[in-house]
Amino acid sequence: MALKSTVFKASLQIADMERHYYHDHALTLARHPSETDERMMVRLLAFALHADEQMAFGQGMTDDEEADLWRRDLTGRIEQWIDVGLPDEKLIRKACGRADEVVVYAYGGRTAEMWFAQNASGFARLSNLRVYSLPQETTQALAALAQRSMNLQCTIQDGQVWLSDGEASVEVTRATLK
Numbered sequence: 117m118a119l120k121s122t123v124f125k126a127s128l129q130i131a132d133m134e135r136h137y138y139h140d141h142a143l144t145l146a147r148h149p150s151e152t153d154e155r156m157m158v159r160l161l162a163f164a165l166h167a168d169e170q171m172a173f174g175q176g177m178t179d180d181e182e183a184d185l186w187r188r189d190l191t192g193r194i195e196q197w198i199d200v201g202l203p204d205e206k207l208i209r210k211a212c213g214r215a216d217e218v219v220v221y222a223y224g225g226r227t228a229e230m231w232f233a234q235n236a237s238g239f240a241r242l243s244n245l246r247v248y249s250l251p252q253e254t255t256q257a258l259a260a261l262a263q264r265s266m267n268l269q270c271t272i273q274d275g276q277v278w279l280s281d282g283e284a285s286v287e288v289t290r291a292t293l294k
Contacts, residue, residue: 119149126160126266130167133273137167145173154223157258158200158250159184161279161288162221164270166198183211202231205238212242220245222293225252232293239294247293257286 124145131138143163147156162185163171170189174182185198197215199208202222211218222228228249232239239245261268261281271278277288 121146121148122264123147124156124262124264124266126268128160128164128266129269130164131269131271131273132164132167133271134275135272139167139169141167143173152259153262154255154259155201157262158221158223158255160268161250161258161270161277162198162200162219164279165272165277166196166219170195183215186215202228205235208235208245209238209242212244216244218242218245220247221250221290222247223250223252223255236294245294248290249293250288250290254286254288257284258288260284261286 124147126143126145128141128143130141143160145156145160159173163173166185166187168187170187171185172187174184174186183197184200186194187196188194194215195217197211197218198221199211200221200223202224203220208218208220222232232247232249239247258279261279261284266281269280269282277290279286279288
């Protein structure tokens with residue numbers, strides 16, 4: 117018998133002073149049995165950083181034809197493709213051909229550094245690709261916020277990002293790799 121996804125509900129309040137985006141989102145996240153809390157929370161963070169009424173979670177973990185998150189226009193054209201983790205360079209190239217903009221949030225400490233170093237020359241040719249690295253301490257702190265039912269607040273101001281559940285707060289630092 118196959119294991120089923122675990123459903124998480126998140127009430128996410130976003131105050132993005134840089135984009136003047138202030139909205140509340142009621143999100144349902146399906147955590148695949150092989151997905152960790154850390155990866156799921158990085159997906160949630162990516163949603164908060166790029167929040168838009170058209171942003172949606174995809175099946176990126178189980179389907180190479182879909183992003184972890186994406187934003188499509190009304191015609192179905194992919195405006196933004198977002199992946200988290202350490203995706204294969206071939207899949208990123210394919211995404212860059214399909215979407216106006218591709219964003220990758222890499223995490224995993226030293227493993228993420230090696231992944232980027234190994235793929236940097238291939239990424240250099242992709243003009244619509246941005247790659248960010250999240251420190252392992254940050255992503256582990258985000259994983260500690262994971263609960264089946266979450267009430268989270270995300271504040272973005274002057275390049276700084278905070279994610280809080282009312283009891284604990286995580287300052288998110290991200291390094292731009294490309």
